[in-house]
Amino acid sequence: MITHDDITKMLEMEMQPALGCTGPTAYALAAARCKPFLTADVNLMNIYVSPAFLKIGFGVATPGTTEPGIGIAAAIGLLGGDYTLGMEVLKPCTPQNIQKAQLMVDEGRVQIFSDGEETGVYVRAEVITNNETVITILSGKHDGIISVSVNGQEMFHNEDSLKEIEQDEVFLTPDIIFDYISHVDTKELQFLLDGYKMNLALAEDGLKNEFGLHSGRAYLRSTFQKNKVPADLFEQPLKYLPVTLDKKVQILVSAASDARMGGSSYPAMAAMGDGNQGITAILPVGLAAESYNSSKEEMIRALALSCLMLFFVKIHIGRSAAFCMCAIAASAGATAGICYLKGLDEKAIRGAVKNSISPLAGMLCDGAKNGCALKMSIASMTALNAVELAESGIEVGYFDGVADNTLEETVNCITDIANKSMDLLDELMVNSILLKEERKRKKCKTI
Structure with a gap:
């Protein structure tokens, strides 16, 4: 049964500052989470999203630019984002980051795919270099990073916090x-x-x-x-x-x-x-x-x-x-x-x-x-x-x-x-x- 303290905790966790539309922010966060594991220049970044999340990012601009779209949001997150800031991942981004991100998109090094098998909030960022392929999966919540893997080896896994919140919410x-x-x-x-x-x-x-x-x-x-x-x-x-x-x-x-x-x-x-x-x-x-x-x-x-x-x-x-x-x-x-x-x-x-x-x-x-x-x-x-x-x-x-x-x-x-x-x-x-x-x-x- 949900308690008074549970509700207060829920308010604290679910009412959080977010910079920009939380669709593009989620793409940026997933991409930024890959960055600490990269040891070489990025050749390609693939972003897979659920159909619901494809429409979310199609027509909205990423903070600092009037450019709409999933690709630019993910590229800015990868090049200038800080995943430790959660929904404010784009806060440290500079005009130079945005300029480089736009170039990355223009060069065709960011590809977007709709994953029809996924529903709701879902983003999978796949960043490929000469040395590694880093994959981050965000699911369930706009800041819900549940998995990070490098060359097929999972380096991070966490689904417990989301399940705990959902159990409280039911009541x-x-x-x-x-x-x-x-x-x-x-x-x-x-x-x-x-x-x-x-x-x-x-x-x-x-x-x-x-x-x-x-x-x-x-x-x-x-x-x-x-x-x-x-x-x-x-x-x-x-x-x-x-x-x-x-x-x-x-x-x-x-x-x-x-x-x-x-x-x-x-x-x-x-x-x-x-x-x-x-x-x-x-x-x-x-x-x-x-x-x-x-x-x-x-x-x-x-x-x-x-x-x-x-x-x-x-x-x-x-x-x-x-x-x-x-x-x-x-x-x-x-x-x-x-x-x-x-x-x-x-x-x-x-x-x-x-x-x-x-x-x-x-x-x-x-x-x-x-x-x-x-x-x-x-x-x-x-x-x-x-x-x-x-x-x-x-x-x-x-x-x-x-x-x-x-x-x-x-x-x-x-x-x-x-x-x-x-x-x-x-x-x-x-x-x-x-x-x-x-x-x-x-x-x-x-x-």
Whole structure:
């Protein structure tokens, strides 16, 4: 049975800073883990990924560059990454590392393969020199290095920590979460406030600079009449944020995604290995706490509730899914956290979470990309609307599609659909990516 201390440990382990999108970060980490065993120049690096992870790296930039793709992320990790930093593996990378990595990719010394036999989070980096072949396998978690071998001899093996975490997670339920939130000493969870500040700084970077889709900047600019846009709007963006919570959430959540997907060097506080989910679960709750003049203790409890409700949903569906987990899991968290700040009881919170995840259940995860900002904006706005409806006693139920009488039954229904459709949906989405790439190559040949 999961204990109070187990839950605190889970929060500490699963809420961690991550530099860049955790898809490219995982490729970089796997490649960087090979580096200590290399004794000669690299001839070739092969990166094998599950279909789910192929789509994750296709359209998102690696920090320090606007270049999207799996190859460049892995090459930068190999040449400049430090695997001991985990999800911040790319922190020590320099412009020179990035330049050399780009050359390595341009020379065709990085090859990407989809391994159809693997599912979920899976990366295998194979680095070949004249002296050795080093293989690192990352599985289950975005920082879950489980094996390193050199010339066929395994030098490192560790799957125990992941299994231990998963065993604890199985027992996490809404009842246990609510009890924990009521009794936890908030001094144990100060790092969640740091996570809020971290994601807010990332959002500010997304407003100051033209990262990704520029959606946060567009939302901010739209709050002013065309001829009354301040000259220093994007130099001091936080100064010009609107007063209304919904617009403020939309701007900052979108901007944080713009920055993270577009190559910002600012980290995000990630949730269960995903920075966008951490942004969507944390920023709306922190902004709501400030808007409602909540106490520091109330804010911490609300942030913890948001994270744990995200965990509850994601544990069922899995760490990698064909459905957008910002829409399903992170919106569930944001909804619960905001409800807590508004003083809603447990029954209302459960109803609000159902109101949030039910209409978003069919949103596909078609990879990490600049357009994630749009989905995160929708998820955040839906969370706010779900809270508003729950305040009026409105709750979807048995006759409302994937929704059911209870939150647990609703999550079970969505989980069943997500798990049974995942392989097919991932295959179709990966095929669409490959067709786009083939079309691009054919077009280049005709020019």
